Amino acid sequence: MRQRRTWAAMALALLVGGIGLVLANPAQAVPVRGQTGWSVLLCKFKDKAQEPQNPQFFRDFLTQDGAGQGGLADYFADQSRGRVTLHGSTVRGWYTMPFTLEQQRPKNRWDKIQDCVNTAASNGYTVPAGHRIIAILNDWVDSGAAGDRVLLDPGAWNVGFAAHEMLHGYGLGHSFSDDPTYRNVEWAQIGEYDNPWDIQSAMNIHTFQTARFGTSAVGLNGYFRDKLGWLSRDRVFTLGADGVRTRTITLSALETPGTAGTQLLRIPFDANDPYRYYTVEFRKKTGWSAGIPADIVMLNEVRNGTPYLLRTRGGDRHPVQSLDANGVSVRINGVSGNTATVTVSTNTVQGNTYGPNACKSGWVWRDADQQDYVCVSHAVRQQNATDNNLANTRWYNGPYGPHTCVQGFVWRDAWPGDDVCVTPANRQQARNDNAAAHSRIERP
Numbered sequence: 001m002r003q004r005r006t007w008a009a010m011a012l013a014l015l016v017g018g019i020g021l022v023l024a025n026p027a028q029a030v031p032v033r034g035q036t037g038w039s040v041l042l043c044k045f046k047d048k049a050q051e052p053q054n055p056q057f058f059r060d061f062l063t064q065d066g067a068g069q070g071g072l073a074d075y076f077a078d079q080s081r082g083r084v085t086l087h088g089s090t091v092r093g094w095y096t097m098p099f100t101l102e103q104q105r106p107k108n109r110w111d112k113i114q115d116c117v118n119t120a121a122s123n124g125y126t127v128p129a130g131h132r133i134i135a136i137l138n139d140w141v142d143s144g145a146a147g148d149r150v151l152l153d154p155g156a157w158n159v160g161f162a163a164h165e166m167l168h169g170y171g172l173g174h175s176f177s178d179d180p181t182y183r184n185v186e187w188a189q190i191g192e193y194d195n196p197w198d199i200q201s202a203m204n205i206h207t208f209q210t211a212r213f214g215t216s217a218v219g220l221n222g223y224f225r226d227k228l229g230w231l232s233r234d235r236v237f238t239l240g241a242d243g244v245r246t247r248t249i250t251l252s253a254l255e256t257p258g259t260a261g262t263q264l265l266r267i268p269f270d271a272n273d274p275y276r277y278y279t280v281e282f283r284k285k286t287g288w289s290a291g292i293p294a295d296i297v298m299l300n301e302v303r304n305g306t307p308y309l310l311r312t313r314g315g316d317r318h319p320v321q322s323l324d325a326n327g328v329s330v331r332i333n334g335v336s337g338n339t340a341t342v343t344v345s346t347n348t349v350q351g352n353t354y355g356p357n358a359c360k361s362g363w364v365w366r367d368a369d370q371q372d373y374v375c376v377s378h379a380v381r382q383q384n385a386t387d388n389n390l391a392n393t394r395w396y397n398g399p400y401g402p403h404t405c406v407q408g409f410v411w412r413d414a415w416p417g418d419d420v421c422v423t424p425a426n427r428q429q430a431r432n433d434n435a436a437a438h439s440r441i442e443r444p
Contacts, residue, residue, distance in 0.1 A: 030227075030228070030229040030357050030372075030373035030374060030437060030441075031080075031083055031228055031229020031230060031371045031372075031373065031415075032080070032083075032084060032170050032171070032228045032229065032230075033080065033083035033084055033229065033371070033415055033416070034083070034084070034085070034415050034416030034417070035085055035086075035087040035088045035416055036076075036084055036085070036086060036088075036089075036132070036170070037086070037087070037088030037089050037090075037128065037130065037131045037132070038062065038063070038086060038089040038090075038131060038132045038133065038134055038166075038169075039089070039090060039092065039120075039125075039127045039128070039131045039132070039133050039134070040058050040059075040062050040063065040089065040090065040091040040092070040134045040136060041092055041093055041095070041116045041117065041119075041120045041125075041127075041133065041134070041135050041136065042055060042058065042091065042092065042093030042094040042095065042136045042138075043093060043094070043095050043096075043097050043115070043116035043119055043120075043135060043136065043137055043138070044093075044094050044095065044096045044097065044137075044138045045096075045097060045099060045100055045101040045104065045137070045138065045139060046096055046097060046098055046099060046100055047100040047101060048100075048101055048138055048139045050138055050139075051094050051138060052138055052154050053157070055091045055092075055093065055094070058091045058136060059091045060212070061157065061162070061212075061213050062086070062089065062091070062134060062162065063086050063089035063090070063091060064085055064086040064087045064088075064089060069212060070159070070210045070211055070212055070213060071159065071212070071213050072086065072159065072162055072163060072166065073085065073086045075159060075163050075217050075288060076163075076166075078287060078288055079219060079220050079225070079230060079288070080228070080230045081230060081257055083229075083230060083371065084230075088131075089131075092120055092125045093120065093136070094138070095116070095119045095120055095123050096119070097115055097116065097119045098119070099115060101139050101141060104137075104141055105141055105142075108146075109142055109144055109145075109146045109151050110146040110147070110149070112135065112137070112141070112142060112151055113133060113135040113146060113149045113150075113151050116135035116136075116137070117133060117135070132148045132149065132150070132166075132169045133148070133149040133150065134149075134150045134151075134152060134162075134166070135149070135150070135151050135152070136152050136153075136157075137151065137152070137153045137154075138153075138154070139153065139154065140153050140154060140155055141153050143155060143156035143161065143165070144165060145165045145168035145169060147169075148168075148169040148170075149169070150162070150165040150166055150168070150169055151165075152165070157213070157214065158210075158213055158214030158215040158216075159210055159213045159214065159215065159216050159217045160199070160202050160203075160205060160207055160214075160215045160216055160217045160218070161202060161203070161215070163199055163202075163217035164199050164200060164202035164203075164217070167199065167200060167220075167224075170228060171227075171228070172200055172224050172227065172228070173200065173305075173306060174192050174193060174200050174201065174306075175193075175194075175195040175198040175200040175201045175221060175224070175306075175307055175308075175309065176189070176191040176192050176193075176194060176195065176201075176306055176307070176308045176309070177191045177194035177195055177308055177309040177310075177311050177317075178191060178301060178308040178309065178310055178311060179191055179194060179311050179313070179317060182194045182317075184204055191308060194309065194311075195221065195300075195307070195309040196218070196292075197218060197219075197221065197283055197289070197292055197296070197298060197309075197319075198218065198219070198220060198221040198224070198307075198309075199217045199218050199219065199220055200220070200221075200224060202217075205217070205218045205291075206218050206289070206291040206292040206293065207291045208290050208291040216288065216290075216291060217288055218288060218289055218291060218292065219254060219255060219283070219287070219288045219289040220254075221254075221279075221281065221298070221300065221307055221309075222254055222263065222264035222279055222281035222300075223264070223279055223300060223302055223307040223356070224307070225254065225263075225264070226264055226355050226356060226357075227355075227356040227357065229357065229371045229372075229373050230371075231263055231264055231371075232370040232371055233370045233371070234370055235252075235261075235262060235263040235264065236262070236263070236264045236265075236266065236355065237249065237262045237264070237265050237266070238265075238266040238267075238268065238353050238354075238355075239265065239266065239267045239268070239344055239345075239346050240267075240268060240346050240348055240349045240350055241350070241353065243349055245345055245346055245347070245349060246343070246344070246345035247343070247344060247345075248333070248341060248342070248343045248344075249262055249265055249341070249342055249343075249344065250262065250339050250340070250341050251263065251265065251280065251281065251282040251297070251339060251340045251341070251342060252282065252338055252339050253282045253283060253284035253286075253295070253338050253339070253340075254281055254282065254283060254284075254289075255283065255284045255286050255287045255288070255289050256284060256286070256338040259338040259339060261339055263281065263282075264279060264280075264281055265279065265280040265281070265342070265344065266278070266279055266353060266355065267279070267280065267328050267330070267344060267346050268346065268348050268350040268353040269325075269326040269327055269328050269346060269347075269348050270326070270348070271348055271350060274350060274352045274353040274354070274358070275302070275304070275305070275353075275356075275358070275442075275443055276301075276302060276303055276304075277301075277302055277353055278299060278300065278301055278302070278310075278323070278328055278330070279299070279300045279301075279302060279307065280297065280298070280299055280330060280342055280344065281297070281298050281300075282295070282296075282297050282298075282335070282339070282340040283295065283296050283297075283298055284338060295335055295340075296319065297321065297332050297335070297340050297342065298319050299319065299320055299323055299330060302356075304443075305356060305443055310323065327346060327347030327348060328344070328345070328346045328347075328348075329343075329344065329345045329346075330342060330343075330344050331343045331344075356443070357373035357441060358441070358442045358443070359375035359440055359441065359442060360375065360440055360441070360442050362377075363375035363376060363377065363440045364376065364377075364378055364381050365381070366380065366381055366384055366414070366430075366433065367381055367384065367385065368384045368388065368412070368414050368418065368420070368430075369418075372414065372415075373437075374414070374433050374434060374437045375433075375437060375440035375441060376433045376440075380429060380433065383426060383429075384412075384414075384426075387412065387420050387421075387422045387426065388420055391420045391421065394406050394409050394420075394421035395419075395421060403419040403421075405421035406421065408423070409421035409422060409423060410422065410423075410424055410427050411427070412426065412427050412430050413427055413430065413431070414430040414433075414434065418430075
């Protein structure tokens with residue numbers, strides 16, 4: 001109860017300060033991976049001289065310097081399965097802005113952040129191209145996201161709040177429940193913030209206290225991990241895609257990627273909308289999800305790119321533990337260790353449910369690896385398959401190690417660490433496709 005009151009008090013304070021999500025997905029390849037640099041700018045109001053934390057605190061909290069210390073570097077490494085790092089991030093400041101606290105209060109969040117960016121620039125620091133931004137303010141005024149920018153005042157210097165807002169910067173929205181009676185706060189939508197097992201429902205999540213950085217985050221749900229490309233395609237199963245309508249499936253917990261098995265089950269049920277389906281996932285009380293009450297199988301309905309946790313009505317509103325709706329049946333057979341077994345069936349046989357990263361007509365996934373959802377032409381996908389198959393013939397042990405490219409070839413660099421050797425033209429093609437990736441997704 002103490003933890004819930006803490007979150008509620010913070011939510012109320014942020015409501016008074018005018019919290020609200022201004023979300024604009026930045027163009028990016030899927031998955032989100034590699035070095036995701038953030039410029040962390042520390043800004044003071046001209047009438048508030050205090051520096052509540054020194055710059056090293058924020059390096060440990062929000063950049064790769066803090067790896068192993070329970071901050072955001074550790075959270076994103078865990079949730080992305082090592083695909084994302086905060087390398088390249090930097091902390092600058094403290095800078096004194098030419099505004100008082102009261103002058104800043106009425107401004108919108110984007111402008112508050114921009115004032116900090118402008119102050120950094122006037123002191124010699126220009127945010128590098130490609131960097132996302134976190135503006136740190138030294139007194140309570142507002143916290144939240146605006147596009148791929150984040151604003152954090154002292155009330156938000158904890159892992160749970162910061163992770164939630166940074167994930168907005170990576171393109172995620174909020175999670176919901178299907179409860180038509182739930183409203184978290186007066187400015188929220190019905191059902192919004194009502195999945196405490198998912199970080200995108202902060203400020204209403206299951207948490208624990210970290211050693212250095214306040215309230216913890218909780219893990220991401222399966223749909224959001226899928227959207228970011230943080231689940232390998234071979235760990236996601238779509239019921240009915242192969243014509244088989246009933247199966248018994250072993251789910252491995254999202255928190256234990258080393259356990260074999262399906263980590264996200266999709267169940268289509270709307271023949272007219274391949275983007276509407278149920279998901280089934282298994283969550284385990286460990287790691288960043290150590291604050292959840294117990295191991296649990298969870299069902300969501302995905303509608304219009306948003307996951308809705310299915311809850312029972314009335315009483316304690318537990319997540320549903322079985323389903324009979326829309327021609328779909330889900331039964332949980334049992335939970336053992338890191339796995340759960342479910343029997344599922346559907347009346348819908350639909351082979352075109354590809355999840356949140358489905359390409360527009362005429363484009364296909366590049367498939368350069370199991371996490372590559374960049375949409376390209378059929379010819380480019382075939383070229384990448386050919387390059388992958390020839391990789392061993394184009395490497396030699398040279399000045400760049402055992403994967404040095406032979407004369408005439410260069411690393412493809414479709415993502416950081418992609419060392420398949422290709423022609424310079426094919427590397428440029430990969431860059432062009434990455435830049436166009438967001439525009440080729442059917443429902444970004």
